[in-house]
Structures are given as C-alpha cells and as structure tokens.
Amino acid sequence: MIVAVTAKGPELSSEVDPRFGRAAYIVFIDTDTGDVEVLDNRKNAEALRGAGIQTASTVAERGAKALVTGHCGPNAFEVLKSAGIKVANQSGGTVKSALDAFLDDKLQIMEKADVEGNS
C-alpha cells in the first residue's frame, strides 16, 4: 500500500506539514517494498485557488491509498473520498513517526473536512 504524508521537507526525517493543499512536499511510502518517492508540491501550493483539489488529484494519481496530514478542506476531502483514499490526522513529528503511528492504527481517521474552504 502507498501512504502519502505531507511534509515540510523532502526527507523521512522532515517534519509533517500540517497543511494539505499547500504542503511543501508530499512523501509517498510504499509499505510493501519500502520505496520512498518525494514530490515537490510547489506547483500546486502556489495555485491561486483550488490548491487542495489539485494536490488531492496528484495524491490519487500516484496511487496512494492513505494520506497522513494535518488539516483538509471540503473540496480536497471530496476528491480524496471519491478516490477512496483514507485520510489520517497528524500535525506534528516527523514523516517517519507519522507513518509508524498510522501503521500502528494510532491516528484518527477523518470522516469529513476539518477546516472551512476558502471559496
């Protein structure tokens, strides 16, 4: 399974970015193979509007089945939900610790968007 984690830097040791749509990086970890891929999210983060939608679309495109992030707005959540991606809530710590907490079922799974949209 591929798990996506929003991050402030491009490493497993980087801090989790609490923002979803405008996260600096997204780290994709394949839990079966251990492969790690890093996406520089600048293009989506700089979108005038619809950053969450585009970032969610990118996460879906990369085949992630789960996402660990801090906050998620209604539009992004709709895309993630439609794509069948589970959204887990984690705001602090490193990417690695967030991934471990998610795999240990220690993170809360979001049932709906937790912040307001800006449109």
Next chain:
Amino acid sequence: MIIAIASGKGGTGKTTLATAMAGVLGAGGQLLDCDVEEPNAHLFLNPRISESRRVTVPVPRIDESKCTYCRKCQEVCRFNALVVLPGHVLVFDQLCHGCGGCVRRCPERCITEGEREIGFVEKGLAGDLEWVQGRLRIGEAMAPPLIREVKKEMSPGKTVLIDAPPGTSCPVIASVQGSDFVILVTEPTPFGRHDLKLAIDAVRVLGIPCGVVLNRADMGDRGTHELCSVEGIPVLLEIPHDRKTAENYASGGLITDVHPEYKDSFVSLADDIRRRIFQERRRRTA
C-alpha cells in the same frame, strides 16, 4: 458619453456623487450600479423595477457514459475546477470561470455546458432616469460576468454613469473598462490618498482619462492636492463635509435635497467632463 465613478478606498462618496449627478441628468441620463456585491444606488433613487433577469455562467456537465477519463479537461483547466479520477470526474462549479476550454478540449465531446446562477440584472425608471443594477447571489465570488451583463443594458445616446465597486481588482476593471472618463472620488486623508494612487495607476493601464472629486474636502490635509498636481490629474470638484449632508445620506436622501445649490456644480461637472473627453479624442486623433 460613459462616465465611470470609482475610488480605490471605499466609503469616499461614489454613490453620493453618482446619484446626485444622475438626479440632475434626469431623462438624459442612465445610472448603472455595478457595485454588484452591494448595490445601493436604488436606496437613494427609489426606482420602480420593471424588469429582472437571471444571469448564469456556463459550467461543464460530463456525460460519463462517453468519458474515457483521459484527463485532458483537467489539464486544460487553469482554475482547478475539474478532477478526473479513474472512473469518475468531479466538477467544482464554484471554481469554474466559464471559459469553455474543457468543452473544446474533450476528444470524446462528452462535455456540455450547464448553467450556474450568479445573480440578477434589474432595470427600471427613477422618475425619468434609467436605472440598472446587478445583484450578485449571496455567497457568489464571481462578479465580473454579472457586471458585463449590467453594462450590456447601456443606452446609447444617454450620459451613462457607472457606479463602480471600491478597490482596484477585477470587478472594478470590469466596471470601468470601455468608459470615456473615470471620476475618482476620494477624501483628503492618507488612506484615501494611498488607494487613490492605486486607482490612478489602474485607470492609466486602461488608458482612460480621469479626474478627481474631493469629498469631505475641508477635512484632512493638502496631500491629495499635491498628489494630483504631481500626477497631472485635475481636481474637478470639491464637496465640503457637513453634518446635514451626512444625516440626509443616512436617511436615503440625495445630497442635492439638502444642498440644492450643488445642482449647478454637478451640471458643470458633467459639462467639464464632456469637454475633457472631446479634448482627449482630438488629442488622440491628432
């Protein structure tokens, strides 16, 4: 002749001036309230609304029985309004600018244009004066398409007054574009002046001649006069501040109700602007 009334800073007196000028123009004039987020000229003119029409913008509707999920529509959309997932397309209507790019790009021709209501255009008469306003639906963010619909109601041959929204962003540009002259209403305060400078720069980009009307002219400082002289922009009229004017405005009256002597000033202002427009046209054709 089309005169737009803009300001930069809000609350400087755009509607006070627009409604007073409209009042003296009467049958020779038409007022377009393009401040569609909060149109209020009607409160002072009390028009009888004779016509109201719905304004919509096109939004994509997808026939998923023909869709191959090729993502070309998502790629062409600059506004992130479409997301193509395997087996499903999501459309975010509120982000769509109605450009029609996705419809043209779709190789399967499975996108048609639906409608999203953004507001209303209302028309009527206030005495002999033609009055038109746009009213944006509550919660709607996209004002320019509605403003363009209001401007389609312009009566050729009349002196058209456009009451523009405050600021210098897209709704202001949509309101002011295509006019012959822009009156910038300001007050002689640092805040008024700061936004006046922005408004002057915006109007210059559009290449429209402009002049300043200084409201509450006896307050503040001389800085706005200095700015106008440096920028080479005429101060067309100064309106003093007084309690009577403010009280009357607060109860929905025209400034000329309490100061009938201003009527001549507004007639002269319109004449002055007409002369300036002709001079500008001669200068451009010379």
